[in-house]
Amino acid sequence: MNLKELADHLGLSPTTVSRALNGYPEVKEATRLRVQAAARAHNYTPNAWAKGLATGRAMSIGHVIPVSKTHEMVNPVFGDFITGASEAYVKTGYDLKLTLVSDADEAERYRSLSARGNIDGIILHGPHLSDRRIELLRTLDLPFVVHGRASEMKMDYSWIDMNNTRAFERATELLIELGHRRIALVNGQEHMDFAFRRREGFVAALIRAGIDPDPGLMRAGEMTEELGYRAASDMLQRPYPPTAFLASSMVTALGIRRALEGRGLRLGTDVSVITHDDDLGYLRNGTDVPIFTATRASVRDAGRQAAEMLLQMIRDPSCAPLQTLIEAELILGQSTGPAPG
Amino acid sequence: MNLKELADHLGLSPTTVSRALNGYPEVKEATRLRVQAAARAHNYTPNAWAKGLATGRAMSIGHVIPVSKTHEMVNPVFGDFITGASEAYVKTGYDLKLTLVSDADEAERYRSLSARGNIDGIILHGPHLSDRRIELLRTLDLPFVVHGRASEMKMDYSWIDMNNTRAFERATELLIELGHRRIALVNGQEHMDFAFRRREGFVAALIRAGIDPDPGLMRAGEMTEELGYRAASDMLQRPYPPTAFLASSMVTALGIRRALEGRGLRLGTDVSVITHDDDLGYLRNGTDVPIFTATRASVRDAGRQAAEMLLQMIRDPSCAPLQTLIEAELILGQSTGPAPG
DNA sequence: CGGCCAATTGAAAGCGCTTTGGATGGCCGG
DNA sequence: CCGGCCATCCAAAGCGCTTTCAATTGGCCG
Numbered sequence: 001m002n003l004k005e006l007a008d009h010l011g012l013s014p015t016t017v018s019r020a021l022n023g024y025p026e027v028k029e030a031t032r033l034r035v036q037a038a039a040r041a042h043n044y045t046p047n048a049w050a051k052g053l054a055t056g057r058a059m060s061i062g063h064v065i066p067v068s069k070t071h072e073m074v075n076p077v078f079g080d081f082i083t084g085a086s087e088a089y090v091k092t093g094y095d096l097k098l099t100l101v102s103d104a105d106e107a108e109r110y111r112s113l114s115a116r117g118n119i120d121g122i123i124l125h126g127p128h129l130s131d132r133r134i135e136l137l138r139t140l141d142l143p144f145v146v147h148g149r150a151s152e153m154k155m156d157y158s159w160i161d162m163n164n165t166r167a168f169e170r171a172t173e174l175l176i177e178l179g180h181r182r183i184a185l186v187n188g189q190e191h192m193d194f195a196f197r198r199r200e201g202f203v204a205a206l207i208r209a210g211i212d213p214d215p216g217l218m219r220a221g222e223m224t225e226e227l228g229y230r231a232a233s234d235m236l237q238r239p240y241p242p243t244a245f246l247a248s249s250m251v252t253a254l255g256i257r258r259a260l261e262g263r264g265l266r267l268g269t270d271v272s273v274i275t276h277d278d279d280l281g282y283l284r285n286g287t288d289v290p291i292f293t294a295t296r297a298s299v300r301d302a303g304r305q306a307a308e309m310l311l312q313m314i315r316d317p318s319c320a321p322l323q324t325l326i327e328a329e330l331i332l333g334q335s336t337g338p339a340p341g
Numbered sequence: 342m343n344l345k346e347l348a349d350h351l352g353l354s355p356t357t358v359s360r361a362l363n364g365y366p367e368v369k370e371a372t373r374l375r376v377q378a379a380a381r382a383h384n385y386t387p388n389a390w391a392k393g394l395a396t397g398r399a400m401s402i403g404h405v406i407p408v409s410k411t412h413e414m415v416n417p418v419f420g421d422f423i424t425g426a427s428e429a430y431v432k433t434g435y436d437l438k439l440t441l442v443s444d445a446d447e448a449e450r451y452r453s454l455s456a457r458g459n460i461d462g463i464i465l466h467g468p469h470l471s472d473r474r475i476e477l478l479r480t481l482d483l484p485f486v487v488h489g490r491a492s493e494m495k496m497d498y499s500w501i502d503m504n505n506t507r508a509f510e511r512a513t514e515l516l517i518e519l520g521h522r523r524i525a526l527v528n529g530q531e532h533m534d535f536a537f538r539r540r541e542g543f544v545a546a547l548i549r550a551g552i553d554p555d556p557g558l559m560r561a562g563e564m565t566e567e568l569g570y571r572a573a574s575d576m577l578q579r580p581y582p583p584t585a586f587l588a589s590s591m592v593t594a595l596g597i598r599r600a601l602e603g604r605g606l607r608l609g610t611d612v613s614v615i616t617h618d619d620d621l622g623y624l625r626n627g628t629d630v631p632i633f634t635a636t637r638a639s640v641r642d643a644g645r646q647a648a649e650m651l652l653q654m655i656r657d658p659s660c661a662p663l664q665t666l667i668e669a670e671l672i673l674g675q676s677t678g679p680a681p682g
Numbered sequence: 683c684g685g686c687c688a689a690t691t692g693a694a695a696g697c698g699c700t701t702t703g704g705a706t707g708g709c710c711g712g
Numbered sequence: 713c714c715g716g717c718c719a720t721c722c723a724a725a726g727c728g729c730t731t732t733c734a735a736t737t738g739g740c741c742g
Contacts, residue, residue, distance in 0.1 A: 002698055013722045018700060028720060043452065048459035049399075050698030052390035053727045060438070067424060076623050079420050083408060086441040095459075097401070098437045100427040115386035117728095118436075224623055225595070251623060254566070254595050258632075261602040282417050282565055282592060291599075343728055354692045359730060369690060391728030394697045685741090692735075698727105705722075712714090 001042045010038055021046070052118065060095035061085075061310060062119040064110070066126055067100045076251070077278045077299045078125065081147065084303025085123065092311055094120070107136055114140040121310045123147060127193050143313040145306050145322070148193050158313060160306045160324040164197035165204070167295040167328040168246060171274045172205035174293070174330065175244045179339035180272060184217040184242035186231045186252050195220060198248060198276070217242055228255020236263060236271075243339045247275040250283050253292055253335075272336040276328070290333030297328040342383045351379055362387070393459070401436035402426075402651060403460040405451070407467055408441045417592070418619045418640045419466065422488065425644025426464065433652055435461075448477055455481040462651045464488060468534050484654040486647050486663070489534050499654060501647045501665040505535050508636040508669040509542035509587060512615040515634070515671065516585045517550045520680035521613060525558040525583035527572045527593050536561060539589060539617070558583055569596020577604060577612075584680045588616040591624050594633055594676075613677040617669070631674030638669040 007014045012035070020027045020035035027035075038044075052058055063085070065078060082096065089096055097119060101109045110133065113119050122144040124133060130152035137144045138157065146159040168185075175183050185202050188195035199220075203213045216238065219231035228247060235242050236259060247253040253275035257267055265271050277285045277294035285292055309322045348355045353376070361368045361376035368376075379385075393399055404426070406419060423437065430437055438460060442450045451474065454460050463485040465474060471493035478485045479498065487500040509526075516524050526543050529536035540561075544554045557579065560572035569588060576583050577600060588594040594616035598608055606612050618626045618635035626633055650663045 015722055045453050045456035047698050048457040049390040049393040053394055054700040076417050096439045098439045112386045116389040118389035224625055226625055226628055284565055284567055357691055388728050395730040
């Protein structure tokens with residue numbers, strides 16, 4: 001059933017039917033009701049393309065996530081982020097179009113996404129320190145919001161980010177207050193902006209406390225369980241092993257814990273661990289008592305907010321770039337304690 | 342730049358340009374090259390809606406994943422599945438449209454997805470034992486592939502599934518061969534088809550070995566780390582604690598391991614654990630030596646295959662339902678050993 | 683040399699919707 | 713009784729592409 005058929009059926013013109021359904025004022029209320037009833041009865045849904053063609057609105061948002069050789073995985077936070085974003089889209093009738101692109105042809109994909117005109121806006125995931133995608137998107141005049149920032153890009157753009165620097169600074173401060181001096185960082189890949197900032201916060205706190213950052217106590221890589229295990233195992237067999245770890249993700253923290261337990265060290269007593277916790281649905285940090293002391297910020301919330309920002313920008317294309325900084329909370333769990341001896 | 346402009350620019354008609362770009366044979370090769378060059382030079386990309394309107398093809402696939410109150414999370418396997426599917430879509434120029442729906446209005450969403458006509462096919466995730474969505478989709482005459490099956494639905498439809506029953510049967514057999522008699526199962530929610538099948542395999546193997554399945558040694562729930570920890574902790578303090586565990590996911594297995602280590606039990610020596618391993622990118626089961634003995638099947642592969650099946654069905658709408666059963670491999674790791682004493 | 687065919691290109695009619703620019707008719711004040 | 717103003721409704725022109733049908737060429741055969 002299409003507009004015309006519905007109109008014929010009602011003895012009205014397509015014009016009136018269209019207006020009735022889209023809430024235009026110049027149609028009699030009685031007519032509108034009649035049209036709406038008929039539409040429901042015949043299960044009429046406007047054809048999305050025809051609508052798109054006619055209005056120039058895509059009613060769909062592109063989420064682009066890069067998949068490279070060195071970073072093959074779809075980051076697990078992505079699922080939660082999207083869940084949040086979806087909440088916003090569903091309310092407003094937008095679709096979510098997912099595009100995984102390999103680094104190589106990324107630029108091309110953006111250009112074609114934008115040119116094909118079937119997208120009203122883009123959410124960019126996983127920005128690097130210096131991310132050329134941002135420049136590119138700015139030239140495309142397509143509204144976009146970055147999930148994260150690119151430290152080295154000084155231009156103005158919309159983003160939503162967790163205060164990574166501050167979070168890791170606070171976590172480090174807590175460990176220092178507990179008397180730890182040899183603190184290790186097991187970070188994500190540091191060409192990723194979030195990881196870079198986390199290290200900055202970590203290092204800043206150390207320096208402020210008069211502790212020399214030890215490169216041997218910093219490791220970065222794809223945030224797997226294995227990374228945590230390996231990094232911790234290596235570091236623990238150094239002559240002066242760390243007494244505390246900072247982990248960039250729960251999964252990595254689990255690996256660190258495995259390394260500890262493997263050598264008979266007790267978590268929170270012999271060695272302290274603080275992790276960042278994205279509050280993912282399937283990897284909760286305990287339900288009542290947190291397992292790990294953690295800096296926590298819900299990535300799902302971030303997703304919802306990012307989507308709302310983008311929709312806002314689509315509604316009002318002239319609005320200035322929106323920027324949202326989310327502070328992580330520092331929650332105390334059972335994985336931290338005073339430095340031993 | 343649109344078709345007409347490009348055509349004017351070239352001194353050709355839109356017809357010819359369209360044909361040249363879409364590989365129709367009735368255009369002179371020299372012209373085709375000229376057109377293609379111009380298209381590239383001007384960065385021309387056809388407008389997706391206009392194309393959709395004209396051809397009736399959406400060039401996009403819907404992935405629908407249910408999000409309910411009791412099952413709020415976007416399952417982590419989903420990310421990997423989609424990565425695989427994307428590989429197939431990118432090659433063929435399809436888009437991936439993601440829809441998270443809450444159980445309540447799920448039927449409605451399908452209907453409208455189909456009616457709006459902006460989708461060529463659907464991939465259905467997370468089927469329940471008796472899943473009415475399958476019936477619904479069949480009436481919508483929109484090609485679809487189910488990731489998993491619905492045991493209680495006897496109708497014919499396309500699916501791709503891992504042989505859950507067989508996988509857990511084999512894992513159980515292995516444990517029995519190792520001398521274990523008290524084997525526990527920590528499963529996913531058993532209204533989900535995959536979990537139901539896993540239990541069936543588990544129970545079948547027990548019975549065949551003359552072991553009475555003990556309901557106290559079976560636990561089901563959202564597959565979190567916490568579930569593993571709680572289930573294992575509870576079971577281990579029973580008078581006759583299990584000597585082996587079967588886990589439905591790596592994350593759960595990590596929780597079980599935590600419970601073991603918490604009470605000083607050694608993995609693989611005091612207590613054996615076998616888990617199912619979806620071979621997720623960010624949760625590898627060790628790189629060289631597997632941490633856990635596991636039944637393994639790549640969910641990413643499944644995603645790619647599912648997408649290919651669906652594209653196949655779209656190409657040839659009359660083809661019979663396609664069905665693919667993937668066997669998991671049983672890989673030996675360090676988490677299993679002979680039953681103690 | 684005329685006609686037929688293959689090769690190549692165009693004109694124009696949609697696809698289903700929105701939206702501009704009228705129509706139409708009832709009602710008002712003058 | 714008439715011009716003007718609303719309130720409603722409609723015709724028709726797109727939106728950018730595909731595709732059917734037709735036109736134009738040049739080559740080749742008889």
